Amino acid sequence: MADTILLLGHDNVHGLALARVLVSLGFRPLAEDWTEFVPRRRGRDRPLAIIADMDNPAARPLAEFIPRVKRVWGETYPVIATSSSRNFGVTSAFIEDGADDYFSKGAPAGLIEKKVRRCIEKVTSPAISELCDELPTDLLRLFRDDSSLFRLGDVASVHAGVAPRSPWCRRMAPPDDNWRGVITGAGIDKFVPGKPAEFLLWSRLHLFRVPEPGEYSVPEKVVLRRDGPPLRAAVDRSRAPVGADAYAIVPHEGVGAGWLACVLNSRLLDFYFNRLAKNDDGRLRLDVVRRTPVPRPTAESVQELGRTATLLAHFGPSPQSWIDRQSKDELWERMEELVFSLYGADRGAREGLAALHF
Numbered sequence: 001m002a003d004t005i006l007l008l009g010h011d012n013v014h015g016l017a018l019a020r021v022l023v024s025l026g027f028r029p030l031a032e033d034w035t036e037f038v039p040r041r042r043g044r045d046r047p048l049a050i051i052a053d054m055d056n057p058a059a060r061p062l063a064e065f066i067p068r069v070k071r072v073w074g075e076t077y078p079v080i081a082t083s084s085s086r087n088f089g090v091t092s093a094f095i096e097d098g099a100d101d102y103f104s105k106g107a108p109a110g111l112i113e114k115k116v117r118r119c120i121e122k123v124t125s126p127a128i129s130e131l132c133d134e135l136p137t138d139l140l141r142l143f144r145d146d147s148s149l150f151r152l153g154d155v156a157s158v159h160a161g162v163a164p165r166s167p168w169c170r171r172m173a174p175p176d177d178n179w180r181g182v183i184t185g186a187g188i189d190k191f192v193p194g195k196p197a198e199f200l201l202w203s204r205l206h207l208f209r210v211p212e213p214g215e216y217s218v219p220e221k222v223v224l225r226r227d228g229p230p231l232r233a234a235v236d237r238s239r240a241p242v243g244a245d246a247y248a249i250v251p252h253e254g255v256g257a258g259w260l261a262c263v264l265n266s267r268l269l270d271f272y273f274n275r276l277a278k279n280d281d282g283r284l285r286l287d288v289v290r291r292t293p294v295p296r297p298t299a300e301s302v303q304e305l306g307r308t309a310t311l312l313a314h315f316g317p318s319p320q321s322w323i324d325r326q327s328k329d330e331l332w333e334r335m336e337e338l339v340f341s342l343y344g345a346d347r348g349a350r351e352g353l354a355a356l357h358f
Contacts, residue, residue: 003027004047005116009034009056010082014105018051018082021109027116048120049078054094055105078119085165094208100287142268142343143276143293149343153290155297156222156251156260159215160286161185162200163208163244169201178202183236185245188225190265191312193234198243215248216241220257222249224264228284229273233264235309247289256302258309263294266339271358295342308335 005027007015019029030047034056081094081102094102101119103111143149152158162182164170171179179199187194204210217239224247225232233249235257242248251257263269269292277288308331315328340350 004030006047006050007031007053008050009053010051012053014082014084015053017106018112021112022116024109025113025116049080049116051080051082051116052099054081054083080115080119140276142345142349143272149293149295151290152249152292152294155255155294156249157215158286158290159211159248159250161226161242161244161246161248162211164200165206165208169206171199171201172197174199180241182241182243183223183238183246184243185225185227188223188232188234188246189317190232191234191261191309192317193223193236193238193313196238196240200243211241211248215250218250220251222251222257222260222264223247224249224284224289226284227282229277230270231264231273231284233261235261235313247284247286254299254302255297256306258306259297259302260294261309262305262335263339263342264292265335267336267353267358268339268343268345271353271356274358275356295339295344298342301338301342305335305338308338 003026005022007019007022007029009015010018010031015031019031022029027048034053078100081099082105083094083102084105101115103115107115174181178201180202181196181199183194184197187197200207202210219237219239221236222233223236223242226245226247249260251260272293273284277292311331312328312335315324315331319325319328345353
């Protein structure tokens, strides 16, 4: 049953249509009900992927369901969520709950095949894609031999943004107190977090997922634009949530938000996400962001890069005077040097980065 795809909760016409598509693609669909599903414990019964219908009235929250499945089948088990919505933000909502991908019902066979095969590959392969031979070895060694590096998920909590269930739940101005402002990815630039640019009707009925306050209402967090590379990260102190086109990153104790913003905005990670990391059509994947290699934070570097991030934010994206532009350039070069030293980049790695125009 190596080619089996488990359809969970698709007990309707959409499920039948999806099963026919999977058969035409060479897979063997196996349907089960949400309420009766029990993970198969025998290795030969383990399917390639599970496609879960989130419109089913009996559907359990993915956040509760997926850990139960992965305890039986291991951490590489792929789950794809489906629903009738075509809203862009549902992808973030379901992936935040643990799904590996999402497509809407009625999607064409080509898209379904792409999602299923990519999902299977995504959870069974490393975050770094196959390395090109022409890339400088001194530069690649920083990320290939990464025993001295952490993952971003080890030093911070990365959360997907908030997605409304329908367009009318989004406004440019709040009609009343039931609407809450969110920071959109379009307003985020390097070291510039932007202000809440749109308002969402804040209730479980109108949002795919209502985030916990600890995901955004903290004194300092990093907001990361989802479109990329390049990465655009900034320190935010507004305590506002982020929209579906951004990520909210809450540093752990001892890891400053300014330090994290400097690392994410550095040339090294620009190279990593452009040439090594696996991304989805110009968008940063949540699982890849969480596995981003970051250096070990030290008290001295956290303090110095924190000050640097504050000063760079003060200058803004486009300083008006020549003196301000020169000061910003000097600060930026100093930041890059500090990040290079944290990663242990030698002269060869730096020259290789410059040769690739990063």
